[in-house]
Amino acid sequence: MESALEQIAIYGGVALFCILVVWIYLRKQKRESKIVEEKINKAKQEGLFEPVSLHPVIDINSCIRTGACVSACPEKDIIGIKDGKATTINASKCIGHGACFHACPTQAITLCIGTEKRGVDLPHVNQNFETNVNGIYIAGELGGMGLIKNAVEQGKQAVENIAKYHKLPHHAEFDLIIVGAGPAGISASLTAKKHNLRFTTLEQDTLGGTVYTFPRQKIVMTSAMDLPL
Ligand SMILES: Cc1cc2nc3c(=O)[nH]c(=O)nc-3n(C[C@H](O)[C@H](O)[C@H](O)COP(=O)(O)OP(=O)(O)OC[C@H]3O[C@@H](n4cnc5c(N)ncnc54)[C@H](O)[C@@H]3O)c2cc1C
Structure with missing residues (x-):
């Protein structure tokens, strides 16, 4: 009789403990x-x-x-x-x-x-980052592809393609004008320099683009990348 009561007490205690754990978990959730x-x-x-x-x-x-x-x-x-x-x-x-x-x-x-409610207009670029407006290229954030590494890579590839395909002689002062000196623009400028293109880089604000304005102590997530030169 005594051992049956003991057993009931043990099982009851365990059940109560389990219920308590579940209750605490659900309350926390x-x-x-x-x-x-x-x-x-x-x-x-x-x-x-x-x-x-x-x-x-x-x-x-x-x-x-x-x-x-x-x-x-x-x-x-x-x-x-x-x-x-x-x-x-x-x-x-x-x-x-x-x-x-x-x-x-x-x-x-x-x-x-983009979402069902809010579409995002992205410029139409081909695999060389040239837009449907002949001679205008878009790289980096403006093309809808965030991240420093992507911007650097796209800026580099866009100018590599310009150097490859636009070898026609012309009378203009520059072969290339780069607008913006963020990661994409810096990378594009260094690539232009590497290919001895006559270029100028226009920046309305400061060198570095968005990266220059990152909040202090922000953790920057990126990985190793090759900058031209
Ligand atoms: C708060 C925040 C945190 C981020 N954290 C990370 C991170 O941890 N890791 C990461 O990989 N990426 C991060 N990003 C994204 C990253 O900063 C961008 O993807 C990257 O800077 C894009 O480079 P970009 O050169 O394409 O453009 P931007 O950096 O935006 O540079 C564009 C430049 O063009 C200039 N410009 C624009 N219009 C004109 C004009 N008409 N004439 C002249 N100049 C012009 C602007 O002044 C600017 O300097 C972050 C972005 C933000 C906002």
């Missing part, structure tokens, strides 16, 4: 969801919820709430976890590191430009 929901509402009021350019799109059927995307993102509050699923918060602040995409173990994230 509810509290975190509420915080994320408040941030989403604030983002909506400030017009930051709707993405303007590259941003993560989450397939909630594949999301298993590991939170890896949230930890991987070097920016703050682009993604959060609400009701057990990842969701975007300040999507328009996404600058396209792509870290969330790589971190997700279930491939629930895709990186997209």
